[in-house]
Amino acid sequence: MPWRWAARTAGAVLLILAGWALLLQVEVHAAGAPSRPCGSGWDVIAGRVGWPEWWAQDLSDPAAGPGGPLVRTLHCPRAVNHRLVVADGFAVVAVAVVSAGELLGWREERRMGPGRPSSATRLRAVGVAMTALGGLLTVAGLVGIVLLVANPRSTLFLYVDRPVVALVGLLLLLPAIVLIAVGRATDLVGRQLADREHADEGT
DSSP, X not given: OHHHHHHHHHHHHHHXXXXXXXXXXXXXXXXXXXXXXXXXXXXXXXXXXXXXHHHHHHHTOTTTOTTOOOHHHHHHHHHHHHHHHHHHHHHHHHHHHHHHHHHHHHHHHHHHOTTSOHHHHHHHHHXXXXXXXXXXXXXXXXXXXXXXXXXXXXXXXXXXXHHHHHHHHHHHTHHHHHHHHHHHHHHXXXXXXXXXXXXXXXX
């Protein structure tokens, strides 16, 4: 359906913009001082930078001099938070656009095929729900794995290597991936059943 493809394309573009905003380096400015880098929003989420690093960089900045302004310490938190809000906004709008496209596509299908059997419709609805749930769990799991592996301060890596943690995390994602596969198969079966019964009614 055109609504679904348009919504999915727009959602993909918005997610790319969210990732770009999350990975783009943040810089802050102060009156009479050059710009200072703060890192990206992803660096803050992963624990690579924060106010201790910004404060230490301000104290060791030769351009600021003794008693100079703490540009990073004072301005980086607000600047990074603003960037995170922008990235979250893109992601939320992407989810809303895709959800609206799926809803409009579903309503269009019902309008075009009012005589479609309810059993096939329910089967497709179950398949779509399972696919969406599996996709959500997979994305959440991947984000959790990346955040865990990217955190340089995690005490977990004093006992376990990072590749082992990543491998175990990927293994834990297998049920979500199986859920996606079963949901897609259920949706396809429901689609074929609906088309077959619709063709039987036409003859």
